[in-house]
Amino acid sequence: MKKIREGKAEVFVPSESLTKKSETFYNPGMEHQRNVTIACLRLAKPKEVLDPLAATGIRGIRILKEVEGVENVVFNDRNPTAVKYIEKNLRLNKIQKRCYEIHGKNANVLFLEDKRYDYVDIDPFGSPVKFFPDVTHALKKDSLLGVTATDSGALAGKFAKACFRRYGVFVGKTDFPKELGVRVLITSILQNLAQHDLTFEPLYSHANHYFRTIGLVKSKPDKNLSKIRMVSYCPKCHSKVIGIESECENCKGKTDVLGPLWTGKIQDKDFCLKLLSKFEFVRKKEIVLCLEEIDFPFYYDLHQIARSLKTSSPKIESVIEDLRKRGFKASRTHLCATGVKTNAGVKWILELLK
Ligand SMILES: C[S@@+](CC[C@H](N)C(=O)[O-])C[C@H]1O[C@@H](n2cnc3c(N)ncnc32)[C@H](O)[C@@H]1O
Ligand SMILES: [Zn+2]
Numbered sequence: 189m190k191k192i193r194e195g196k197a198e199v200f201v202p203s204e205s206l207t208k209k210s211e212t213f214y215n216p217g218m219e220h221q222r223n224v225t226i227a228c229l230r231l232a233k234p235k236e237v238l239d240p241l242a243a244t245g246i247r248g249i250r251i252l253k254e255v256e257g258v259e260n261v262v263f264n265d266r267n268p269t270a271v272k273y274i275e276k277n278l279r280l281n282k283i284q285k286r287c288y289e290i291h292g293k294n295a296n297v298l299f300l301e302d303k304r305y306d307y308v309d310i311d312p313f314g315s316p317v318k319f320f321p322d323v324t325h326a327l328k329k330d331s332l333l334g335v336t337a338t339d340s341g342a343l344a345g346k347f348a349k350a351c352f353r354r355y356g357v358f359v360g361k362t363d364f365p366k367e368l369g370v371r372v373l374i375t376s377i378l379q380n381l382a383q384h385d386l387t388f389e390p391l392y393s394h395a396n397h398y399f400r401t402i403g404l405v406k407s408k409p410d411k412n413l414s415k416i417r418m419v420s421y422c423p424k425c426h427s428k429v430i431g432i433e434s435e436c437e438n439c440k441g442k443t444d445v446l447g448p449l450w451t452g453k454i455q456d457k458d459f460c461l462k463l464l465s466k467f468e469f470v471r472k473k474e475i476v477l478c479l480e481e482i483d484f485p486f487y488y489d490l491h492q493i494a495r496s497l498k499t500s501s502p503k504i505e506s507v508i509e510d511l512r513k514r515g516f517k518a519s520r521t522h523l524c525a526t527g528v529k530t531n532a533g534v535k536w537i538l539e540l541l542k
Pocket of ligand 1 (some may be wrong): 240242246267
């Protein structure tokens, strides 16, 4: 066991938590997404928080220490070793007993109990999908939900069958795997919430070796459903069109029909602006990119397209500038360093890469 510091919390974590399966899990690689969570909660000001897959308790403890106005955090983990870590870490951080509860239940059992929360964080190993139907019972109207998924191969289109099995979404190999994964995750959250007359409005979404979204749970179930659409993707020329088109409008090749997929916003610009102006500890570059990013679904990965054209990729900035000069919207994306978002069709991208 060793002691580490993250944000304002100090916690005991197992020395080799990432390699030994029996031990409790702590991943220093997730610090950034916990930082983003803290910043989002400081803006949203939740009072009652549920950390149902708490492991060492790091996230809930940071919430108690770093988010003003939080009255109570309920910690839960079905692994008894994790529960011991949570108890020890709450003592280490001198958290008053009235501010927390600890449970060792299956998270889905806890969700079905009477209490409802202002914020619930779902952060499992692998896919979060088994928690979606029941978590709806634990969410207040106008609450916040944060979800992490690490089954990246399924979400990003590498394992299409697994994605269909888990999320009910047809995917395939594309040049926008990071955005595909984020959108599959949001689609699944939305569809599960909709069954309970709720909807989800993403505030911030990001992708790394994991996918993560945090957003508002609202009670207007029909509002967002029309933005869940099928998408026609051409594996040959990378054209992407919302709707079902069996033939690519650009190269006349056969398309892959993907979806259903959330095609609405994956972040809220006002919220990102507040994140940027108020918090030093979130990665500024990523938030600046988010702010500049056009709200248009799907990026084109210039490197991948250039590779398939057997040419070298021009500078992203010059492609963006050229597209803008031609009257199109164009920007970078925070999801892919070599990606460009634009409302111009693929034909213009191909033209500029030739
Ligand atoms: C990825 S870790 C959580 C990491 C933690 N949220 C953090 O930020 O460091 C997932 C945890 O969920 C627990 N877990 C998995 N399935 C569960 C379930 N159905 N009910 C309760 N706990 C579960 C595991 O024991 C594990 O400790
Ligand atoms: Zn095509």
